[in-house]
Amino acid sequence: LAKTTQPISMDSYEGQEVNITCSHNNIATNDYITWYQQFPSQGPRFIIQGYKTKVTNEVASLFIPADRKSSTLSLPRVSLSDTAVYYCLVGVILTGGGNKLTFGTGTQLKVEL
């Protein structure tokens, strides 16, 4: 099963834009890409979801290229409170058929003053 991979960590400063990429070569044709944020000792919390091109909501944007083998979460003007682990979640194609939701490896974002 191909892993859904993300950079292990990223550092940024307050006010900057942060882009976190997820690689998902085995994404299922009809499945969506979802991103979650997780603070220590809490369950993940939904940020944004998309299928293709670009999606924007009040907290983030999601960019998905035409081949859908990767996606980029964009956080505009981050603040200290955005320090967290970010996960992508995609449906991946299984070797024996069917597909299953799989979390990415997670990216620890650290925002400093």
Place this chain on the structure above:
Amino acid sequence: EAQVTQNPRYLITVTGKKLTVTCSQNMNHEYMSWYRQDPGLGLRQIYYSMNVEVTDKGDVPEGYKVSRKEKRNFPLILESPSPNQTSLYFCASSPLYQETQYFGPGTRLLVL
């Protein structure tokens, strides 16, 4: 309040002593899932349920059982816990497969 609840939140047990972690959601969601989270390994799916009476294995099902006899509940059963099942466990639910998942607060389990 719409939520996913898990009990217990913290549990210390000994090897071989059967235990159940309960999960309940009040949002009438069809899809429910269990994950474990370990340092450096991220979130790994244990079991999931597309709807009542339909469950399937996730990435790491060994040593676990689940049941989905009613829509709101999805207990996780460890028949004979072992130390390698020491972990942080999350239950989640969503209206349907692939829709936004809502996570419970987590259950921290220590198996001695």
